[in-house]
Every structure is written in C-alpha cells, then in structure tokens.
Amino acid sequence: MNHPKELSPAQVETHPFDHAMILERQADGRFRGHTSAAYWNMVGPYGGTTAALLLRAVMLSPERAGDPLSLTVNYLAPMSEGELMVDAELVRANRTNQHWSLRMSQGERPVATALAITAMRRETWSHTEARPPVVPRPEQCTPTPRAPLPFLQRYEFRHIEGTPFQAGGSSDTKEWVADNPPRPLDYPSLAALCDAFLPRIFLRRDRPIPISTVSMNIYFHTGAEVLQRHGSKPLLAVANGHVFSDGHFDQQGQLWGDGDALLATTHQIVWYKE
C-alpha cells in the first residue's frame, strides 16, 4: 500500500508513518509532501496524517522554538492522491510561545487550514486533575478486528468499552491504541492518534453512515521527554460526545500514557448524513 515508485532502498525499511511524514523544504520555504496510500481512508487520506503533516511542518521550520502546545486543523475539502504543499507562517514569536498559521494545498486548491502554538515548558506547580479510568491492561485485551481501510490497519486497537453499530445509549468508548507496526511516540504520531477514535455517531446508530471531520483541536499536555519515555507502548484512548445536532456532532477525547500521564486532549466537530 506504499507508493512503490517513490521508495528508495532506505525508505523501504522506514515505518509507514515516517514515510507518510516526508516533507521536503523548498527554497521558498514551502514544504512539499505526498498523500500516503498506507494511511488511505475511504475516499481520501486519513485526517490524522493531514494533521500530523501540518504539525511536522511547524517542527521542521528553522525558526521553531518550543514543543507543540495546541493544534487546530480545519478540513476544507476532499484531498486527492498525490503531491501536497504546506505553507507555515510564524505569525508571532513571544518570549514563551510561538503562533503559527498553516495552510495545506494541492495545486491551487487549499485543502486544510491550521493554527498551531509551540511553547517553552517551564517548571511550575503542576497537577493532573483528571484521572484515567480503571481498565484492564493492554495484554489482557484482544486486538479488535477493524474494517479493511488502509489507515485502520496502521493502528492496533484493543477494545475495552463501546461497540459500534449497536445503536447504544451512550457514545462512550475506551480502548488501547498503538501504531501498527509499533513505533516510538512523537508529536506528529500523537496528533495522528487524536483522529483515530471511532466516530461517535457509529456508537449511537446501527450501521455506518457518511461522516467527515470538519475541525479537530488538540492540546498537548507534556514535554517531548515524556513522549520519548512512553516509547511504542499502547495509549489508553477515552472518548465521548455531547451532542448530535442538525448534521454535526462533537467528540472529546483523551490519550493517556503510563500512569496518570495525560498526553493529549482532543476535540472534533464532525459532519454526518443521517
């Protein structure tokens, strides 16, 4: 499912996510990348890799200082297979943070806009008020079979709570999720994982219906060293939704690392047809 014609011998060995994340900085400062067949969704690239590419453009920018703090991605239009360009503008640099404005295009066509913030983390009074739910360990849970979409094969899900298409009374889900094959966690892969939650409406209805993420918001709550320590272990993914209303529903999610390390919280607003 890779792009065989573009793979050099070295790239054949790289993880599909690293291959999907290849961005080439051009003389004019724009970044050139490609959609990834390995992370293909139903009719276009997986929104998680789109978000990750936008974040990666920030991280590759020579002016970048600090770690990612927040990322908002608006998905403007379906993307086609092939080349994509990312413009990353540092709108303002402060003493403790940087504000980035991003746009992804295919040809003349904007396909995504984003805002990102990077920030210096400082030692302060810190406390994780939210608690992870008490759940069985990943090795006690069996991998969940998923639909044969390429991007779903790039993740290993282990079901804990919440089964799609049962028309249940709640959209709550809990599951373990990891890159497949395993890969050490970093900010772009964490951003991509934020889009790997089941669409909330699948929990409430009895069959798949057309859905499309319109906007995704991510707050990153730890420094890079916490992600490094986490390595390639599964993350505990917890999500629920508030409201399904007139063609859009929301979703809020948490991604937990070891212990009480809340790595990211994330929100989406999603279009649906029902």
Next chain:
Amino acid sequence: MNHPKELSPAQVETHPFDHAMILERQADGRFRGHTSAAYWNMVGPYGGTTAALLLRAVMLSPERAGDPLSLTVNYLAPMSEGELMVDAELVRANRTNQHWSLRMSQGERPVATALAITAMRRETWSHTEARPPVVPRPEQCTPTPRAPLPFLQRYEFRHIEGTPFQAGGSSDTKEWVADNPPRPLDYPSLAALCDAFLPRIFLRRDRPIPISTVSMNIYFHTGAEVLQRHGSKPLLAVANGHVFSDGHFDQQGQLWGDGDALLATTHQIVWYKE
C-alpha cells in the same frame, strides 16, 4: 467606561456589548473596530470580546452563508486601547459549510488569529447525549460579587459550585451567567460568554496568579432560532480542567440554555505563572 467622544446619541442607548461589537467594513473589505473600555480586563481587552469581534467579522462578510459552527481564536499578544482591524478571508466555500481564516491587527502588529466555520444546519437524527447538571434555578441563587474589573461587571454570575482561591481539590464550577444589563443572546455574545468561566487554576490555588488565555476553541451546537428563543435569560455554565502542567492548563466548558439545549461547548489552553 465607554469611549464618550465616539458615542452618537443613538449609541448612548445601545448595550455596551453592541457598542463593543461595532465593526465598520472598509472599501478594501477589512473591518475596523475599537477595543471597549466597558469590557476591559486587567491589562487589555477581555478575550471574549476579541473572539466575538472575530466571529462578527465573519457574520458581517457579504459572502457569509450559514450559522457559526466552530471558532478557534489564538491570542498572540497583549492589545492596547484603541483601533483594531480584522481581515476575514473566505478560504473555501462548500455546499454545506464555509471555512474562514481571520486575523486581528493593531497597526502592523497581529494580535489574534482565528479559524471559523459556518454551516447550513439540516434536519437529521439529532440527540443531546450530555445532560445538564441538576442545579437550583437562577432566582434561587444570589449574584456573586466579583473583582472590580470592567468586563466582570458586564456579566451577572450566580454561584452554584466552585469557589476561587480556596485551594480546593477540584476545578469544577457551575454557575448561572448572563449579560449585564440583560441582552438577547446571539452568536457573538455566546462566543464572548465562552471566555467568562473562572480560570481553572483559581479554583486550585489560594490566591490570584497571573494567567492568560493562549487559545480558545468553541463549537456552536444550535441554530440561530434557538439562541433567539433563549433571549436574555441566564445560561448555565459548567466547567472543569484536566491538567495543570509546566505553565499551561486546560479548561473545558459547557453553556446550557433552557432544558437540555447545549448551546456551546468550549475549550481553552491557558498560560499561568506559579
């Protein structure tokens, strides 16, 4: 606390929020407005009015179709008193939604960036899964005294749960909140109300500490007619935080109208010094 020199006789009668929302569309399509002394915060304008002005620029744009669905505002820099300009770019219009990119500047200095989506609401299977907490009615709660900051005087808060500066074990708050004087709800005033929650860290510490919202995200869950029906009644504001970490904390909030009408959900990431 208004700008007396700029008030026409008609404006003297307008609500301070409507005065704060005055935007003049120029020949080049940019919007010109002013900071509002009536909504002044500690060292600059209240972030809620900044968000509301950005949203209002979208709503005043002649190409705009549909109602607000989402708004993300990044606060780049302290603003000074005086003129502000808003650039509102319609990046893409689809059949069911529009994607807007916004920038607020003072002189050459960008002070806020934003992304907004407007969308056509369609009749679909709809359901509010979240439930409002069971709380006393507004008339059973007494108005809460607040610090003498101008913007705090523009709201009437009625305390239900969560008292600042008690170094409590939770950042949960519940309160009734309304414009003061009362004013019929609309999307800009709802956006402004999303920034009126107590900073979560005030609930966890025993004294005020410096804080500053870095990014705010809002999802609007109802059509304009629901806001109209709501009128000027108080909204039930419910909020909590997940994590206080290395100089930033998050906040998630809900704004409920009558019955189970969840009007907006909102998230912030906030810088703090402690």
